[in-house]
Amino acid sequence: MSFTLDHRLADSSFPVAEWDLCHVRLKNDKSWHWLYLVPARERIREIYDLTAEDQQLLVAEIARAGRAINDLFKPDKINTAALGNMVPQLHVHIFGRYNNDPAWPKPVWAVDVPEVPYSEEEAAAKVRQFADYFAACKQA
């Protein structure tokens, strides 16, 4: 099935995995533990544009990604959001929040926290950390 990841999503993240529905990407910002889930389907902007079957895959993959961030990094809360005002290709942000992070308890978008890119080695290590977790925990 043909699918092209939007270049703005590709350029701001690293590949972690390809699941049944979604490409899993690590956002290139080490201020947060932050994944993108991007359904690998053409011309999907909204959750309701997905078939019922793909919607069920999506929620299972959202749960799996959220649990991974929780288990690996022990945040106080998982935040999940599908906005897409700037990049309409459907993508879901899933990231951890801490009660001492610079935006808490506000949404991260309410506070101007500069993005801090990973070094190549840091990104590779974090991608490996997720990949090892997902290999060990096949199901959410």
Next chain:
Amino acid sequence: MSFTLDHRLADSSFPVAEWDLCHVRLKNDKSWHWLYLVPARERIREIYDLTAEDQQLLVAEIARAGRAINDLFKPDKINTAALGNMVPQLHVHIFGRYNNDPAWPKPVWAVDVPEVPYSEEEAAAKVRQFADYFAACKQA
């Protein structure tokens, strides 16, 4: 099954419907077309805390709510978010965005838009508008 809606969610919204999983509420802010979906399950903070069956209900109800806002109010984009940093009872925000709204294309939380409460009559009319839509469109 016992379930108590968090008072902060109750106080900031009006009841629209009770679906198989979620209480559907209209946020009391006429700046936006904005629904809350609150799974009627005790002690659920994260999407992955729901059973697999309830996760499937959740995504179907998110799709149904998003399609309703789209069909009724023709926004340019639907935004969907489960944050819960302030109110940890799992709740999903679903609302419409317009390319001329005061925060576009930023997330609504990035801009300080004052909340504008509905009058009693306005709230009743909007709740009825959603209820009529949902009665006519049983499935997402």
